[in-house]
Amino acid sequence: MKIYQVALKEIGKRKMRTLYTSFGIAVAVSMLISVMITASSGQKEVFNVIARYGHSLTITPVDKSSSQSLKNFGIGTGSYIPESALPDILNVYQDAIVAGWEKMGALIFQEGTMGVAGAAFPPPTFAPRLYEETTVKGKDVIVGGVVLEKELIARFWWDISDGRFMENDNEVIVGKLFATLTLTKPGDTLDLGNSKMIVTGILRETDSPDDYMVFTSLKACQTIFNKQGKISMINVRAMCPKCPVGEAAVEINKKVLGVRATSQMEIATAQSQIFQKTTALIVSFVVASLIISCIGVFNIIMGAIHGRMREIGLLKALGASKNQLIRFFLYEAVLIGVTGGVIGFVLGGALSHIVGPILFKDIVIQISPRFLVIAVLLGTLASILASIYPAVYASKIRVTEAFKSL
Amino acid sequence: MTTMIDINDVWKIYDVGGEKIEALRSVNLQIENGSFISIVGHSGSGKTTLLSILGGLTKPSRGSVKIDGTDIWNLNDRQLSAMRNRKIGFIFQFSSLIPTLRAIDNVALPVIYANGGGKTDRKATYEYAAELLSTLGLGHKLQSFPSELSGGQQRRVSIARAFINRPAIIVADEPTGDLDAQSESEVMEFFSRINEQDKTTFLLVTHNLALARMTDKVHTMKDGMINQNNGGSPA
Numbered sequence: 001m002k003i004y005q006v007a008l009k010e011i012g013k014r015k016m017r018t019l020y021t022s023f024g025i026a027v028a029v030s031m032l033i034s035v036m037i038t039a040s041s042g043q044k045e046v047f048n049v050i051a052r053y054g055h056s057l058t059i060t061p062v063d064k065s066s067s068q069s070l071k072n073f074g075i076g077t078g079s080y081i082p083e084s085a086l087p088d089i090l091n092v093y094q095d096a097i098v099a100g101w102e103k104m105g106a107l108i109f110q111e112g113t114m115g116v117a118g119a120a121f122p123p124p125t126f127a128p129r130l131y132e133e134t135t136v137k138g139k140d141v142i143v144g145g146v147v148l149e150k151e152l153i154a155r156f157w158w159d160i161s162d163g164r165f166m167e168n169d170n171e172v173i174v175g176k177l178f179a180t181l182t183l184t185k186p187g188d189t190l191d192l193g194n195s196k197m198i199v200t201g202i203l204r205e206t207d208s209p210d211d212y213m214v215f216t217s218l219k220a221c222q223t224i225f226n227k228q229g230k231i232s233m234i235n236v237r238a239m240c241p242k243c244p245v246g247e248a249a250v251e252i253n254k255k256v257l258g259v260r261a262t263s264q265m266e267i268a269t270a271q272s273q274i275f276q277k278t279t280a281l282i283v284s285f286v287v288a289s290l291i292i293s294c295i296g297v298f299n300i301i302m303g304a305i306h307g308r309m310r311e312i313g314l315l316k317a318l319g320a321s322k323n324q325l326i327r328f329f330l331y332e333a334v335l336i337g338v339t340g341g342v343i344g345f346v347l348g349g350a351l352s353h354i355v356g357p358i359l360f361k362d363i364v365i366q367i368s369p370r371f372l373v374i375a376v377l378l379g380t381l382a383s384i385l386a387s388i389y390p391a392v393y394a395s396k397i398r399v400t401e402a403f404k405s406l
Numbered sequence: 407m408t409t410m411i412d413i414n415d416v417w418k419i420y421d422v423g424g425e426k427i428e429a430l431r432s433v434n435l436q437i438e439n440g441s442f443i444s445i446v447g448h449s450g451s452g453k454t455t456l457l458s459i460l461g462g463l464t465k466p467s468r469g470s471v472k473i474d475g476t477d478i479w480n481l482n483d484r485q486l487s488a489m490r491n492r493k494i495g496f497i498f499q500f501s502s503l504i505p506t507l508r509a510i511d512n513v514a515l516p517v518i519y520a521n522g523g524g525k526t527d528r529k530a531t532y533e534y535a536a537e538l539l540s541t542l543g544l545g546h547k548l549q550s551f552p553s554e555l556s557g558g559q560q561r562r563v564s565i566a567r568a569f570i571n572r573p574a575i576i577v578a579d580e581p582t583g584d585l586d587a588q589s590e591s592e593v594m595e596f597f598s599r600i601n602e603q604d605k606t607t608f609l610l611v612t613h614n615l616a617l618a619r620m621t622d623k624v625h626t627m628k629d630g631m632i633n634q635n636n637g638g639s640p641a
Contacts, residue, residue: 006507006518013506314502317463318567319491319519321484399463 007331021300022340025379028293029344032286033375034351037367039279041352042360056154057236057245059089059252059261080230081259083128089256090126093236096251097124100244124239127154128231130221136190136214137182143192143214145221145231154235155210162186163201169220172197175211176204190214193224236261290382297336297386301329305394313399322395329394333387334380341379345372409472410575410607411437411460416469418455418630429455430466431630439574440605442598444618447627453611454499454579456627460609461577462490474574491519495568497578502564503552510535510548513567531570538566541596543589557584565593569600575607576600582617594620 011018061079130145148165152158163186166173172192174184179202184190188199197216205211222228238245245263252261305312315325349367356363418430430452437443447453458464460471462478470477473493478486490496495516503512513535536548542562552560561584568576576597582590594617600606610621618624626633 006504006511006515009511010506310502311504314498314504315515315519316487317461317490317496317498318516319487321487321519323484324487324519399458 007328007335011332011335017300017304018336018339021297022336022343022379024293024296024300025337025340025382026343026347028286028290028382029341029375029379030347030351031289032283032378033345033348033371034355035279035282035286036374037348037352037365037371038356038359038363039282040368041356041363041365042275056238057093057234057249057252057261057263059234059236059259061232062258062260080130080227080232081128081234083229083231085256085259086126086128086231086234089234089252089259090124092252092255093124093248096248097238097243097245099251100247104244124243125150125153125237127151127235127237128218129233129235130218130225130227130230131232132221132225132227134192134225136192137184139178139182141178141212141214142209143216143221143225144210145218146215147218151215151235153239154237155206157206158210159204160201161204163199166200166216169217169223170195170197171200172214172216173201173203174199174215175206175213176202177211178214181212192216195220195224290378294382294386297383298390301333301387301390302393305329305390305397308394309397312394312397316397316399325395326391329387329391330384333383333391336387337380337383338376339379340383341376342372344379345375348375408439409436410439410441410474411435411609412470412472413456413460414470414472416456416459416466416471418452418459418464419467428630430459433469433630433632435625435632437607437609439607440601441623442601442608442621443623443625444610444612444621445625445627445632446612446615446618451627452630453627455630456632457577457579457609457611461494461496462486487519491516492571493574495571495573495576497565497568497576497581499579499583503560503567505552508549508551509539509544509555509563512552512563513538513570516567516571535566535570538569539563542566543592558586558589561585562589562593565596572604573606575609578608578610580612580614581610582612582614590617 059081061081127150128147129151132143132145134141134143136143152165160173161176163173172190174182174190178184184199184202186199186201190197190199192214197214197220203210203215216224218231222230236245249261249263252259312325315328320328348371349365352365352367356365413433413435416430416433417428420427420429433452433456435456445453445456455464459466460473462471462473462481465479471479473489476489478489481489503509504515507515510532514531517531536545539545539548539562542565544559544562544566547555547559547563550559552563555563561582565578565581568578581597582593585593597608598620601608608621610617612618
């Protein structure tokens with residue numbers, strides 16, 4: 001028999017105390033592991049979206065005769081870009097992106113696709129919009145004319161909560177807030193100008209001005225408001241994660257008169273940073289709870305030591321050195337930590353399956369074996385840290401003090 | 407004969423609430439190798455303190471304790487632990503078993519510490535542990551936990567444990583306290599046999615004068631001082 005076997009027997013005989021102590025570690029470890037799994041899976045989801053759609057550009061006309069209400073709404077200027085300018089803008093954009101890639105030493109594969117070292121990306125998506133102000137059901141509202149298939153790429157978060165997207169030029173969808181305030185539902189008819197439009201669906205809440213808008217096809221909007229060949233803005237999706245859209249914006253501003261291109265890359269970067277900082281904040285809270293768990297384990301082990309004064313004194317009298325006693329208690333700590341780590345991993349994995357889908361839509365929880373390793377290492381480290389002082393304390397107990405109880 | 411234990415001018419003074427209590431006062435005692443001696447005295451006379459000091463469990467306030475020529479209080483913790491483990495077998499006043507270990511594991515425990523938990527001849531250790539337990543009438547209780555043993559059986563397990571490392575000295579504090587007359591007689595017979603066969607030095611502390619008379623020499627302790635008396639009757 002070896003010292004660790006004596007510790008094992010001790011733990012085997014005091015299963016409930018060991019489980020109770022391990023559970024203190026397990027709770028904190030499970031929280032940490034669930035945050036890590038959720039953050040890791042969620043970040044993958046965010047990166048997947050960025051990788052799929054890339055950053056974006058907004059191209060608006062230079063403000064000449066501005067509409068204050070549109071500006072207040074933050075969705076346009078009231079001026080127009082001729083639809084015929086779209087191919088030119090696209091060309092300038094493509095040239096700028098290719099030049100940007102070349103500057104970075106990247107490869108250009110084929111016309112329309114760009115990429116780096118073997119990775120090809122689809123061409124960008126230009127989603128034009130026309131905004132017009134009108135009154136519907138006695139409420140002032142903005143009507144957006146969109147090219148639906150492009151809009152669904154540019155605004156990939158769009159979803160219908162009730163009904164379906166429009167398919168014909170006499171159909172509209174409405175924002176959630178508008179639908180609530182005007183009691184509009186799928187199947188209703190709305191008067192837009194002189195046209196009667198059928199409501200086919202309610203847009204799921206987006207927390208953006210889209211919630212208080214009515215959307216129809218670009219062609220229908222141009223016809224209804226007599227704005228043929230005109231658009232209010234263009235949303236550009238780069239469709240590649242690292243496309244130099246900032247440089248493309250600079251080139252468009254330089255070469256296309258009457259428009260202003262604004263890169264949204266900074267927003268995406270800031271969002272990513274906020275995500276990381278939020279994760280760090282949550283992790284710091286969880287680490288604090290791990291420290292609290294350590295204090296709990298410390299108290300339990302100190303209590304156990306006081307309850308085992310007789311044994312400790314006896315072991316010393318039988319020839320156990322300070323080092324051997326410290327090892328004896330640290331073996332126990334390792335076993336408690338490993339048990340806590342494994343339980344924490346299982347609980348954390350289960351918790352991430354509950355929390356993940358609440359935080360991220362369409363998240364795929366991926367539990368990698370590295371999280372088990374992290375859980376066991378963390379549990380063991382926490383348990384050892386909590387046990388060092390009690391172990392040293394036990395090793396210093398004077399035999400005669402223990403003997404008073406013998 | 408060589409001197410196994412040499413206690414020279416040992417004092418033990420406790421500070422209790424600012425008051426100095428002299429538990430031992432200039433104790434001098436030389437015990438030769440292979441002796442079988444006992445110390446008798448009233449409660450509080452200093453018997454257990456003396457045992458603790460010569461067993462390396464309590465540091466004296468003054469004086470020296472030599473075991474087999476080595477001043478034990480000049481040793482570091484590891485050396486002192488090793489000396490306690492290999493040279494001295496302790497039999498404590500009350501039952502002192504590890505509750506989570508079986509009887510045979512309790513007996514083998516000092517070997518684990520003697521070998522640093524490493525190279526232990528497990529088979530030989532456990533054979534000897536079983537032999538000791540059988541000799542003491544516990545051959546059928548090898549796998550029992552302390553909670554499954556009576557007080558007297560627990561005492562016999564702790565007696566067996568004291569012998570597992572074949573120590574040069576056995577220090578026993580009321581070794582037969584929980585035993586009936588027959589068991590007491592068997593244990594004393596066992597002590598005598600080991601004493602004769604292996605020349606193990608025995609130092610017994612007891613209130614039991616009948617037991618003390620079974621030893622070769624009896625010392626009496628009173629007020630922290632020791633008197634010596636030869637021939638099995640106390641001074």
